[in-house]
Amino acid sequence: MAPFLAYLRIMRGCNKYCSYCVVPYVRGPEQSRPVEHIVEEARRLAGNGVKEITLLGQTVNSYRFAHGLRTYGLADVLERLHDIDGLERLRFVTSYRVISMKASSARWPICPRCASTCTSPPSREATVSSRP
Numbered sequence: 001m002a003p004f005l006a007y008l009r010i011m012r013g014c015n016k017y018c019s020y021c022v023v024p025y026v027r028g029p030e031q032s033r034p035v036e037h038i039v040e041e042a043r044r045l046a047g048n049g050v051k052e053i054t055l056l057g058q059t060v061n062s063y064r065f066a067h068g069l070r071t072y073g074l075a076d077v078l079e080r081l082h083d084i085d086g087l088e089r090l091r092f093v094t095s096y097r098v099i100s101m102k103a104s105s106a107r108w109p110i111c112p113r114c115a116s117t118c119t120s121p122p123s124r125e126a127t128v129s130s131r132p
């Protein structure tokens with residue numbers, strides 16, 4: 001039976017250097033995958049029967065990918081994945097709470113398929129994205 005859940009890495013590394021954490025030293029600086037690669041992989045997963053995808057990143061809401069004159073953020077990735085046939089839910093972990101979810105895009109609250117998992121108590125802004 002094909003899995004209905006999948007994890008999809010959209011970035012790796014971290015630039016935050018929290019005092020107690022080794023991640024930036026062992027994984028290096030933040031590097032985001034091209035949007036098109038993410039969409040292509042998500043389409044492939046959906047074509048294989050996956051219904052729910054969790055987007056992964058050390059600080060996933062730091063996702064930034066520059067292409068031409070445009071810089072894409074996490075909200076842009078979610079928007080691109082939203083219309084893929086067969087996908088019913090999108091999740092993302094781990095959110096870095098200091099980064100305003102609202103600031104990442106004015107389009108943020110429109111996606112009914114999105115859910116996030118925060119590792120720390122959500123800020124006022126972050127609650128916007130914490131839909132069940």
Ligand code: SF4
Pocket residue numbers: 014015016017018021022023024058059096
């Ligand atoms: S944001 Fe997370 S991964 Fe990055 S340094 Fe802080 S605790 Fe480590």
